[in-house]
Amino acid sequence: MADSSSLRKPTRSGVVRAAEKIARLLPPTPLLPVVIRGHRVWCKAENLQAIGAFKIRGAWHRLTDLSNDERRQGVVAVSSGNHAQGVAWAARELGIAATIVMPSDAPGVKLDGTRTLGANVVLYDRPGGESRDDVAARLVAESGATLVHAYGDPWVIEGQGSAGIELAAQLAEEPTRIVACCGGGGLAAGLALACPDSAIVPVEPEGWDDVRRSLAAGEILTVGPNPPPTACDALQTLATYPVNFEVLYGRAAAGVAVSEEEVRQAQRFAFSRLRLVLEPGGAAALAAALSGKADLGGKTVIMLTGGNVDAAAFAKVIAE
Amino acid sequence: MADSSSLRKPTRSGVVRAAEKIARLLPPTPLLPVVIRGHRVWCKAENLQAIGAFKIRGAWHRLTDLSNDERRQGVVAVSSGNHAQGVAWAARELGIAATIVMPSDAPGVKLDGTRTLGANVVLYDRPGGESRDDVAARLVAESGATLVHAYGDPWVIEGQGSAGIELAAQLAEEPTRIVACCGGGGLAAGLALACPDSAIVPVEPEGWDDVRRSLAAGEILTVGPNPPPTACDALQTLATYPVNFEVLYGRAAAGVAVSEEEVRQAQRFAFSRLRLVLEPGGAAALAAALSGKADLGGKTVIMLTGGNVDAAAFAKVIAE
Numbered sequence: 001m002a003d004s005s006s007l008r009k010p011t012r013s014g015v016v017r018a019a020e021k022i023a024r025l026l027p028p029t030p031l032l033p034v035v036i037r038g039h040r041v042w043c044k045a046e047n048l049q050a051i052g053a054f055k056i057r058g059a060w061h062r063l064t065d066l067s068n069d070e071r072r073q074g075v076v077a078v079s080s081g082n083h084a085q086g087v088a089w090a091a092r093e094l095g096i097a098a099t100i101v102m103p104s105d106a107p108g109v110k111l112d113g114t115r116t117l118g119a120n121v122v123l124y125d126r127p128g129g130e131s132r133d134d135v136a137a138r139l140v141a142e143s144g145a146t147l148v149h150a151y152g153d154p155w156v157i158e159g160q161g162s163a164g165i166e167l168a169a170q171l172a173e174e175p176t177r178i179v180a181c182c183g184g185g186g187l188a189a190g191l192a193l194a195c196p197d198s199a200i201v202p203v204e205p206e207g208w209d210d211v212r213r214s215l216a217a218g219e220i221l222t223v224g225p226n227p228p229p230t231a232c233d234a235l236q237t238l239a240t241y242p243v244n245f246e247v248l249y250g251r252a253a254a255g256v257a258v259s260e261e262e263v264r265q266a267q268r269f270a271f272s273r274l275r276l277v278l279e280p281g282g283a284a285a286l287a288a289a290l291s292g293k294a295d296l297g298g299k300t301v302i303m304l305t306g307g308n309v310d311a312a313a314f315a316k317v318i319a320e
Numbered sequence: 321m322a323d324s325s326s327l328r329k330p331t332r333s334g335v336v337r338a339a340e341k342i343a344r345l346l347p348p349t350p351l352l353p354v355v356i357r358g359h360r361v362w363c364k365a366e367n368l369q370a371i372g373a374f375k376i377r378g379a380w381h382r383l384t385d386l387s388n389d390e391r392r393q394g395v396v397a398v399s400s401g402n403h404a405q406g407v408a409w410a411a412r413e414l415g416i417a418a419t420i421v422m423p424s425d426a427p428g429v430k431l432d433g434t435r436t437l438g439a440n441v442v443l444y445d446r447p448g449g450e451s452r453d454d455v456a457a458r459l460v461a462e463s464g465a466t467l468v469h470a471y472g473d474p475w476v477i478e479g480q481g482s483a484g485i486e487l488a489a490q491l492a493e494e495p496t497r498i499v500a501c502c503g504g505g506g507l508a509a510g511l512a513l514a515c516p517d518s519a520i521v522p523v524e525p526e527g528w529d530d531v532r533r534s535l536a537a538g539e540i541l542t543v544g545p546n547p548p549p550t551a552c553d554a555l556q557t558l559a560t561y562p563v564n565f566e567v568l569y570g571r572a573a574a575g576v577a578v579s580e581e582e583v584r585q586a587q588r589f590a591f592s593r594l595r596l597v598l599e600p601g602g603a604a605a606l607a608a609a610l611s612g613k614a615d616l617g618g619k620t621v622i623m624l625t626g627g628n629v630d631a632a633a634f635a636k637v638i639a640e
Contacts, residue, residue: 030350032368047595048352048365109592268631272429275367275597275627307595311588315635 010243014158015194018061019165025060026050029163031170031301032274036289039296042175043274044167047282047307051113053234054163054305055079055086055150058186061159062148063090071096074145078102078136080233081110082306083150088119099145101136103127107233107279107310126236151184152241161190164198167301174198176298181284181305182211182255183237185244191303192251200253201295203288205230205263205281211240211248212255220245231260231313234281234306256294262287264317270304271318282306330563334478335514338381339485345380346370349483351490351621352594356609359616362495363594364487367602367627371433373554374483374625375399375406375470378506381479382468383410391416394465398422398456400553401430402626403470408439419465421455427553427599427630446556471504472561481510484518487621494518496618501604501625502531502575503557505564511623512571520573521615523608525550525583525601531560531568532575540565551580551633554601554626576614582607584637590624591638602626 032043046054063075074097077087084100091098098119102111103126115121122139124130140147149156168174174197182188182202188211192200202211207228214221222239230236240248263280266287270278278286282305288294289302352363366374383395394417397407404420411418418439422431423446435441442459444450460467469476488494494517502508502522508531512520522531527548534541542559550556560568578586583600586607590598598606602625608614609622 027350027353030347030365030368033347033370045350045368048350050353052595271597271631271634275372277591277595277597311591311638314591315639318631319635 008154010154010157010189010193010247012193012196014154015161015190016165018057018159019162021064022057022060022162026056028166028170031167034274037292037296039300041289041296041300041302042171043286043302043304044163045276046163046303046305047276047278051082051085051089052306052308053082053086053282054160054187055082056089057162058156058159059083059086059090059148062153062155063094063096065155066146070146074098074143075148076101076136076139076145077148077150078132079150080236081106081114081308082234084110084114084119085117087148088114088117092118099139101132101139103132107308109310110308113308151186152243154243156186157190157244157247158193159190160187161194163303164191164194168195171299171301175301177201177295178301178303179203179285179288179294180303181235181281183235185211185240185248187303187305188253189244189247192247192253200248200251201288202248202253202255203284203294204255204257205232205235205284206257206259208235209255209257210238212257214240214245215249215253215255218249231280232263232284234279235284256288258284258287258291258293262291264320266290267317276304277307277309277314278304279306279309328474330474330477330509330513330567332513332516334474335481335510336485338377338479339482341384342377342380342482346376348486348490351487354594357612357616359620361609361616361620361622362491363606363622363624364483365596366483366623366625367596367598371405371409372626372628373402373406373602374480374507375402376409377482378476378479379403379406379410379468382473382475383414383416385475386466390466394418394463395468396421396456396459396465397468397470398452399470400556401426401434401628402554404430404434404439405437407468408434408437412438419459421452421459423452427628429630430628433628471506472563474563476506477510477564477567478513479510480507481514483623484511484514488515491619491621495621497521497615498621498623499523499605499608499614500623501555501601503555505531505560505568507623507625508573509564509567512567512573520568520571521608522568522573522575523604523614524575524577525552525555525604526577526579528555529575529577530558532577534560534565535569535573535575538569551600552583552604554599555604576608578604578607578611578613582611584640586610587637596624597627597629597634598624599626599629
């Protein structure tokens, strides 16, 4: 699959430039103080972005850097739903045609949201093992569109990192550590670039913790065969990309894996204590904080990354 | 019942002073842009306050202005839960003893929250018609404590108004109008003082719209006998006070009444589009905006005032 990560490396100056572009467009998301296990920590509420997730950042940075020729040929993205909505939102703002490849079992709220933003949605059969990258590569070959990879792309990494510039400004310093959910590692790598003095703690669902294992092994490992079911649809990524791994491994961040029950507890905490709606993947970092799996000493920021969740699923979790 | 509204009138300079005190303690709540019925409007997310409601503002302004003698004798408040938590929070911060009179049918999350903050909770029988003011007056007479009225108090009005100073700064100008839920009128009167160039639109549940009727009649009217049941526990106030009415009537604000179904629709909109948890009363202003009962032209700010709702009740609403 075509991978723009071979073109250039993401940089901190690229993150700063992305943050400047995004600050002109979107208000900063709030940094909410809360006490967890006796520590005062700060929650960065990226679920309050216009599309309900941080993914709007990377999509905006990537699409605004396209040339006029590239814009005319459109963009293709692959996503379970939040990157999809980020790309669709940015494409609509810029008048660019967007085709998004989404799994047929994505949450209805994400499928609807992407279509409502005007994108052309192409479904693939995730449970059946169809390769979404093959579907996307065919669309790119047919149309000449630019692939906007969900994490393995220097612009996307830099764009997601803009959240780190924003939160450091809100905190008036770089935090001791940033705990962030991790699918392919776009956000984690971007935050690592944005905040060179902060420890970055990527959090994955148990059985999907390829980044944690890769960081421990010093090489990219994939999720094993038959991974367990997880409610964290946004974090079902089989392997990170070199462009992400090189940034994260260079920073020696150690990963954390959280259980499905820990994720549900975090959703309930966000509901009752923060009055925020979090989807399962968006609650993973909070789950690591609440469970004690992530250290909270010093100044810790916890990324609340998304809130796009079907009502019935959310109702079931909070009523438990 | 002792009523400090006879002592002095709330003023705009008092609101500004309250805003300065609160800015030193609490981060501003976000002002979230959203499109409703074709209008770009701004939602002031006061449900993201530390206690999940704006009531922390008035309580902090009142309690920090008590003398040392008054602080030693403690405070008494009457509340269905949000003012309760505001007073309990401020009292805990300042080391003041707080006794809160709450209805026995208040949401469990509000009763638990108030007790967790260290207040002494005294229950009264709201459905049975027991007078909460009588219970509070007896407590005040016995203890010499200061009554912190939920709305009929100049400090409380000024404190709630600090949200208006904050949102005008965030918007870089006073909005055309502010749509705000209304129980006794503490918030509405405070906003009217804070933003003299803005129209103030108080929103009440149908059958509990005594402020709307009072503004239309030019005199204080009470809720009629046997008012209908409402999920808006925070807005079940039988009559406003002169101190509130004089501010609101002087501004000729016209009120709006919303139905229970309109309130539930607003809770669902906040869940799916804003990723915010709102209690019924906290969604009343949004209900007025979504239903078309409140005008939205110019620059409109919608107050999202509280998010303290029992999980089972919220699950039922969003799963509808």
